[in-house]
Amino acid sequence: MKIYPCLRLIWGALLAAALLNLTALSDSMPVLVAANILNLCCYGVIAYALYRLSDQSRLLARAFPTCLASVILIGLALVCMQFASGNVMLVNFLSLLSLAGSISNLLSEYFMYWGLDERILLYGYAFPARRIRWCLYAPLLGSFAASLLLLSWQVQLGTLVQTVCQLVPVVLLWQYMRAVKSREDDPLVF
Numbered sequence: 342m343k344i345y346p347c348l349r350l351i352w353g354a355l356l357a358a359a360l361l362n363l364t365a366l367s368d369s370m371p372v373l374v375a376a377n378i379l380n381l382c383c384y385g386v387i388a389y390a391l392y393r394l395s396d397q398s399r400l401l402a403r404a405f406p407t408c409l410a411s412v413i414l415i416g417l418a419l420v421c422m423q424f425a426s427g428n429v430m431l432v433n434f435l436s437l438l439s440l441a442g443s444i445s446n447l448l449s450e451y452f453m454y455w456g457l458d459e460r461i462l463l464y465g466y467a468f469p470a471r472r473i474r475w476c477l478y479a480p481l482l483g484s485f486a487a488s489l490l491l492l493s494w495q496v497q498l499g500t501l502v503q504t505v506c507q508l509v510p511v512v513l514l515w516q517y518m519r520a521v522k523s524r525e526d527d528p529l530v531f
Contacts, residue, residue, distance in 0.1 A: 343525045344397060344460075348518045350390040351453075354383040355514065359507035365500045377419055384412050384446070391453060400456030408449035414442030450477050457517065468520035476510035483507065 361383070364376035391405040418438035425431045454476045461470050483506020490499030 342397065344394060345518060345522045345525055347390040347393045348514065348521060351387050352511065352514045352518060354386040354390075355507075356511045358383040359504060359511055362504045362507055363500065365503075366497060374419070374422075381412060381416055381419065384408065384415070388412050391449070394456075398456045398459060400452045400459065404449050404452035404456060407445050407452060411442045411445035411449055414438050414445060418442060447477075447481075461520075464521075464524060466517070466520040466524050468517050473513060473517050476513050479506045479509035483509075 358380050361376045361380045364372055367373060367376075388405065388408040388411075391401065391408050395402040395405045415438070418435050421431060421435045421438060425435050454473050458471060458473045460466065461468055461473070480503075483503045486506070487499040487503035490496075490502060
């Protein structure tokens with residue numbers, strides 16, 4: 342099976358999610374809620390692409406259910422947010438749902454990028470081994486740096502750092518996709 346169409350879906354969703362991160366600069370709650378819903382839709386698209394890729398490797402098969410769990414947990418957190426005004430117990434539940442969804446998303450990305458990495462040598466893609474793993478490392482490091490900046494009340498700089506770090510997977514996945522496409526378009530291979 343050619344994986345390029347699924348990678349293109351993931352790439353588009355990652356690009357949209359990175360650009361939606363810029364809405365964190367807004368003070369408008371409806372804008373933030375709409376951005377979170379659109380971001381959730383982006384991860385729904387990624388879950389669909391991972392479902393289509395799940396028969397390609399053991400790691401990619403593990404990425405789909407964890408991504409789906411992440412979408413469900415964060416979706417529940419968004420729904421609970423609508424009812425959380427003043428209810429401390431519901432706010433704590435919302436925090437736990439968000440944390441569980443974030444951990445599930447991190448596991449999903451780990452399985453996805455390591456699954457894509459194992460395909461490099463197996464299929465002979467013209468892409469350096471282990472470079473695709475930086476699609477996980479860069480946003481994670483960016484989130485830690487952005488958190489430190491947010492704690493020091495530098496919201497704009499923190500949002501900018503996080504957005505730049507979320508664009509790293511977009512660039513690396515684009516390069517990976519080009520390597521996959523050139524290999525899949527080779528008539529001697531497929």
